[in-house]
Amino acid sequence: MILLKDILYKVTLESVTGNPNVPVNNIQFDSRLVGLNDVFVAVKGTQSDGHAYIKNAEDQGAIAIICEEMPSNFVNGITYVQTSDSARALAIIASNYYNTPSENLKLVGITGTNGKTTIATLLYQLFTKAGFKTGLLSTVKVVVADKEYPATHTTPDSLTINKYLSEMNEAGVEYCFMEVSSHGIHQMRTEGLHFAGGIFTNLTHDHLDYHSSFSEYRDVKKSFFDNLPKTAFALVNADDRNGQIMLQNTKAKKVTYALKSFADYRAQILENQFSGLLLKVNEQEVWVKLIGSFNAYNVLAIYAASELLGLSQIEALQYLSELTSVSGRFQYLISAKKITAIVDYAHTPDALKNVLETINDIRTKNENLITVVGCGGDRDRTKRPVMGKIAAALSSKVIFTSDNPRSENPETIIEEIEKGVEPLDYKKTLAITSRKQAIKTACQLAEENDIILIAGKGHETYQEIMGKRTDFDDYKIVQELLIELNK
Template sequence: MQTCAEWIMQATGITCHSDKVRPGYIFVAIVGRITDGNAFAAAAAARGALVIVSDSPARLPPLTLPVITVPDARLALARLAALFYGNPSDKLHLVGITGSNGKTTIACMLEHIFTQAGLTTGLIGTIRVNTGTNSFPSTLTTPDAVSVQHYLAQMLKNKVTHAAMEVSAQGIDMHRVANVRFSAGILTNLCADHLDFHGSFASYLEAKAKFLDLLGTATPLIVNIADPYCQAIAGRFSGKLITAAIDSPADITASITHLTTYGSAFTVTVNRPLEAGNGQMLPAGRYPMTLALPGRHNVENALLAGIAALVHGLAPETIGAALAGFRSVERRMNIFHLEGLTIVDDTALNPGSIDAVFAALASFRYNRLIVVNAIRGQRGTAINAANAAALTGQRRKLPFELIITASNEQVGPADSVTAEEKLAFLTTLNTLKTDYTYTGSLSGAIRLALRHALPGDLLLLIGAQGMDAGRQVLSSLAKTPENPCRDQGHYPRPAWSAAAE
């Protein structure tokens, strides 16, 4: 029987979705968490599939076309996709970025730095995909293996030379980035997240550690060594390690000299000569940088992105000029003003990102702080309990009024908050004696915040999909006659309570 590689020579395409099969396609049947691809093999055959690939042939229906049995269908999909598209990552300078927080900002920073350096640049990330001549919204942080290889092949076709890619823990575990060659890796930071998928924090950490297996011995791994979990994973890496930290011992460090609401100034110190990918050596030295983004965490993001650019041969001066012109990514510490209020919109979705946002608020000037937080839907009870505990921890350091919402009218089934998730979040707040107000709708939560707000106050909108429409809803509500900010807040303020709908 022909091997998978031999079938590739005849194939017109490859997919694991039966509805995408066209005549001559290879259909890879994957046993998923919800559905079993083997059950759709007959449909794939009817649509003209060339061959079926499965790691569970006993689950297949009777078929007349060839079946190839493999040990792992997901790995086979990744290998087949790479072969079909000609292993495009082998011909790209591709930086893989993993970690709990900062991936999106770092990827976009790298895209901006490479572009400003005159390079044709690509991006695969949470917010969008850029194939060099075409940019469009993405649906997953790390797409499926076929899409990854397709995007990389499109980049090559469009003469992209340098690209950045976010690599999620699920993407690693599900082999979406198997057979992708990275020219450098970045490990940002680690905290509890995606516990619904991985089951435990330990399993999540182990999935992140598998990122090391994707890097060759000559591929540099850039690590935020100040993070204890990153430090532990870095200790398992046998390849070329470059450590980074703010105000802590590392190969390359950043020292913050100025931190304000709208940006920072910092000095990057290269403590030992650094070998770049072009064979040149960057001597030890100090390089002043500025960044038009708030927060210590964004300095950390800039440091990691800057090091990745250094190892690809870019000059520190080029990197510094690019970072100075970089602007915030969608829903990452976005600051705007409305009716006398300062609003910060951030996708903070786990304890680490919640803590980072509140730390950044230390440089803000305001009268009172009002926080509207969206519960994470379809992500499990553990992460929601952890996020509630993180908010309680911040409340003990800093007074603020807290409004919790499920954003019922804004999210679809994939992101809707379950009764168990809502209970986990609110019970944690109750147990920790944290006052709050709950409202099911996002519009209700923001309307309540506006009713309580006065000019000079700071309104913080945080959360993932449930808060994506927060700014739009806020802008719409602020134009209505009931907005108290329009007449300087001459409205009674209802008492805040822990009662939940």
């Protein structure tokens, strides 16, 4: 039996009306899920305010209400707790309810614009190969030891995070690698978690639909490192000018990695091919099955984190060489007609530029590079023309199409992307609203040895149009189309 006062440990309280010694059943922040003797936490969200649903929670049998603004009427038998920040309170309550599960394993958070999924997933792969029971909380999936769950957010809500961490405790998980998004940090989903380390990848143009400015976006990321304990490590990319900003106020052990700058961990690219990378990492050569300079940064971060978590240099290098690419991250196939199709999640200007430059560095220039790309609806509109400019400048031919238009008109999104195209690149571009038709057109235009890049959705297996999700998998579609066209 767990008491209300037990789960309020470390929560900043302004007032308590009622009995704090009542036993509680479960914690909810969605009033529709409230059952008898549950605690309802009224959180002010971006879409709705939980305070509007306090009466619903009361009617459904809540034993306690946690809120920032007390209701005008109290119901007998219900305890009302006022706090200054319900979202922060929810995260701390969730950790207390599940017996602070993050303290019973080594939790490493990975944050930055690009590379979070790759680093988290490959660290999960590496530590699993090294014989440890390992957990993963990522955009692509959640894994508890060897049990998989579908992911719904880059960083889940705080209740879900602690529920999975508690399950990891029960399964004997020793290490967990977690993507930490700016939304997750800003919405206090990671409050109350005990991190053994934090990794910063890079910071580029993204999420300015949510954050008011780039500096706010940067400072939200920085707050994650500010809150790391002195027992943790803070590992940052020294080639990104924001890396040192992340370290300014952290109490954690400061560690850097870089390809170009002086750093604690350094790497040099010796060979870059479609089959992989040959790297010199801290004077040791290693071949990895990942592609491109952006992945050299990811590999270096993984290597550094592995050593900081206790693996030897030899172990880390051995397992690095065995790692395989993440679904939807530079995932490629070669057709019978020797057409290479690459599917990548690149949905920011910097990520798209990295992928296109990687392909251009590897290819001989005797073949065409045909890019299929769009931008998501109801998201940062300012990046659309920037991505149009990059795609057209770095491709032989580019087809602008739909990504996940959501509630926006897909034609309008495409028009905004096209505004960034330089006049000399106009002739390279096509606009095809249907993503499947755009991919089919790219396959029809491609000749032997040509390369097709399908960017933006990567691992996603759906397309969202006007609130409805339909099955859509870029990799499966291009695979089927190339087989069909080869007949």
